[in-house]
Amino acid sequence: MNIRKPCNMATLxxxxxxxxxxxxxxxxxxxxxxxxxxxKAKSLFREKKMYWDVPCAVDAPYGRFEGLDAIEEFVRGFLxxxxxxxxxxxxxxxxxxxxxxxLEAYVDFAVDGMIEQVPFFxxxxxxxxxxxxxxxxxxxxxxxxxxxxxxxxxFPSAHLEMGDPGLLTGPxxxxxxxxxxxxxxxxxxxxxxFAPDCRVGGYEPWTAPLRTPETDPxxxxxxxxxxxxxxxACVGMRYETIVDDGRTCVxxxxxxxxxxxxxxxxxxxxxxxxxxxxxxxxxxxSVRICDYAGHEGxxxxxxLPITKEEAQAVNFVEAFPAGCGRKPQVEx
Numbered sequence: 001m002n003i004r005k006p007c008n009m010a011t012l013x014x015x016x017x018x019x020x021x022x023x024x025x026x027x028x029x030x031x032x033x034x035x036x037x038x039x040k041a042k043s044l045f046r047e048k049k050m051y052w053d054v055p056c057a058v059d060a061p062y063g064r065f066e067g068l069d070a071i072e073e074f075v076r077g078f079l080x081x082x083x084x085x086x087x088x089x090x091x092x093x094x095x096x097x098x099x100x101x102x103l104e105a106y107v108d109f110a111v112d113g114m115i116e117q118v119p120f121f122x123x124x125x126x127x128x129x130x131x132x133x134x135x136x137x138x139x140x141x142x143x144x145x146x147x148x149x150x151x152x153x154x155f156p157s158a159h160l161e162m163g164d165p166g167l168l169t170g171p172x173x174x175x176x177x178x179x180x181x182x183x184x185x186x187x188x189x190x191x192x193x194f195a196p197d198c199r200v201g202g203y204e205p206w207t208a209p210l211r212t213p214e215t216d217p218x219x220x221x222x223x224x225x226x227x228x229x230x231x232x233a234c235v236g237m238r239y240e241t242i243v244d245d246g247r248t249c250v251x252x253x254x255x256x257x258x259x260x261x262x263x264x265x266x267x268x269x270x271x272x273x274x275x276x277x278x279x280x281x282x283x284x285x286s287v288r289i290c291d292y293a294g295h296e297g298x299x300x301x302x303x304l305p306i307t308k309e310e311a312q313a314v315n316f317v318e319a320f321p322a323g324c325g326r327k328p329q330v331e332x
Contacts, residue, residue: 001115005143008210009106009119009202013092013286020091025132026103026124027091034087034107036079038072045071049133059136059154062147082118083145084109093275093288095248099126102243102250104202104275104288118143119203121273121290123241123252136252138273138290142205148303149295153254153314154271155240160256160317162232163239165327171284172249172276180232182322190224195283203290223287232320234261237272248277256315266296268308269315 020027025044032041045056047068055067058074062081065074079087086109093104103122108115121138141149162180165173171193178189197213198220211219231237236256243250252273261267272291279285301308 001110001113003117004111004114005116005118005206007106007117007119007143007202007206008204008208009092009104010090010117011210012199012202012212016092018093020094021096024094024096024101024103025126025130026101026122026135027089029124029132029135030089030103030105030122033075033078034089036076038075041075042068042071044130044132046127046131046133050127056132057134059134061137061139061141061144061151079109081145082109082111082116084111084116086110093248093277095243095245095250095275097243097245098241100124100241100243101126102248102273102275116143117206119290121203121275121288123243123250123273136273138203138271140203140205140290141292141295142207148298148300149292150268150299150304150311151270151272151292152306152311153269155252155254157238157240157254157256157315159238160315161238161320162236162256167239167242168249169244170282171278172244175276175284179227180236180320182320183233185228185231187221187224187228190227191221193284194220194224194287195279195281195285198284199286200288202288220287230261230265232258234258234265235267236320238315246278248275250275254315256317256320257312258317258319260319262312262316268296268299268311 029041029044048055057066058071065071088108089105091105095102101124106117106119108117118139124135125133127133141147165177168176175190175193178186200220200223237253238256239251239253241252254271255269257267257269275288276284277286
């Protein structure tokens with residue numbers, strides 16, 4: 001079948017062939033999801049999490065499904081949500097560490113005789129090597145029919161400041177400290193974390209042009225300079241989970257928004273996820289970010305159970321202190 005909607009994930013990483021553990025439970029979950037096998041999907045969960053009196057859950061871009069009955073509802077409604085007759089999974093990156101797995105893949109949905117490719121980020125918490133406690137799915141809203149670009153924070157933040165840089169290592173710590181170099185991030189320091197052939201992207205809107213180091217040698221430098229226009233003066237990224245296997249670091253994060261970010265850029269706190277891959281020299285060779293940044297003006301607040309004013313109050317601060325949170329800024 002011809003491709004109606006291509007995605008950059010499929011093209012940008014077409015030469016990537018990373019080893020994938022096909023017996024890993026998130027792969028089994030994906031297979032059940034794409035075949036509509038609710039019983040198989042439910043068998044990967046228990047009604048409640050092992051150490052907390054809360055239900056197991058699947059958190060999707062269009063809702064949170066808690067408990068086995070709700071997970072069954074999610075599975076049965078997945079293909080219809082994408083208006084698909086069938087679908088095929090193409091795993092690209094699998095990062096397993098810290099009791100979690102992050103799987104990056106794209107799915108070929110068969111819709112009216114043509115293929116619509118959708119890139120997905122799945123992060124799952126393990127209960128055991130064969131069981132899951134929670135699954136969180138991310139993709140750009142433009143791939144999901146009738147989805148407005150708001151993703152409420154999945155995790156309540158313990159503090160309204162950046163995470164501690166010491167929880168990260170190597171290029172990720174250098175990148176994060178440079179990213180939150182108040183009052184504006186240090187674009188040159190970020191760019192120094194990148195390998196010359198660093199690829200940036202994979203989860204952009206389906207209409208976004210493909211940019212590669214070969215066709216656009218300045219793509220990573222332009223990416224770093226773009227960050228410096230609004231981070232952290234307007235918005236900070238507080239990481240809530242870290243999955244780092246020594247090669248790839250996957251971070252689930254939530255925005256902390258300043259008054260300037262609210263007034264100048266219409267920002268509201270939302271959840272997002274990123275992957276940062278190291279090359280053999282220890283520099284970043286790939287940066288893959290999935291969020292809805294820049295689309296706040298397109299949010300249909302009438303379609304949400306939260307008002308704009310309520311959303312603006314989440315993770316709001318007047319301004320960010322110099323440095324990373326309360327730590328003094330280390331100047332180069």
